[in-house]
Amino acid sequence: MATVQTDMVDPQFKVGMKFSDCKDFRSVVREQFIKRNRDVVFVRNEAFKLKAVCADPDCPWEIYAFKMQREKTLQGNPIVKSSWLSAKYMETLKSNPSWPVSLFMETVEKDYNTRVSRQQVYWAKERALRQIEGIYTEQNSRIWDYCEELRKTNP
Structure with missing residues (x-):
């Protein structure tokens, strides 16, 4: 499981990866999409649950993050x-x-x-x-x- 600190230079998503907050999650996701020259859409953008998908209809990539109970972190879960x-x-x-x-x-x-x-x-x-x-x-x-x-x- 990744720590709350995320490598913003070269973020690598892993199941169970933790983010300090929604802003951190969105930044890491945007960084990934910018590096791949693709557009991202945040289709669910709430304080406790986020979902990002690739804007290209031929791209199946999506990731979810949700607030962990009894913690102040978000955990990403791409599948x-x-x-x-x-x-x-x-x-x-x-x-x-x-x-x-x-x-x-x-x-x-x-x-x-x-x-x-x-x-x-x-x-x-x-x-x-x-x-x-x-x-x-x-x-x-x-x-x-x-x-x-x-x-x-x-x-």
Whole structure:
């Protein structure tokens, strides 16, 4: 994990890299884009959560940073999204829907050597549980179709 001090001459992004504040994060991101002769767009620019993307539609690069709990720093995370987390841990949540958010966070940190925010994990869990509930609801609604098909094929 990087320290709060960031090399402004040649910034290298790493998962878990920390920034002292939003201004520092924006400066480092701009520096990277200037060096690569590309434009950057900050699509989410809040005090506790930032997202920067490449302005070129053919460029898939994006990075997220969020305020760390109980710290005065931001942590960058170029790959982890709540949608990715919900998909990755869907089976675990299916078998343990009451999995505590704190344990979910610890598991992600251990599995991928990156820290995620409580909000990311909370929304990932909510998304997964809604999807799981939808699967069960859909299956239950189709039971009548199945019964009707049985009656037709096996009178």
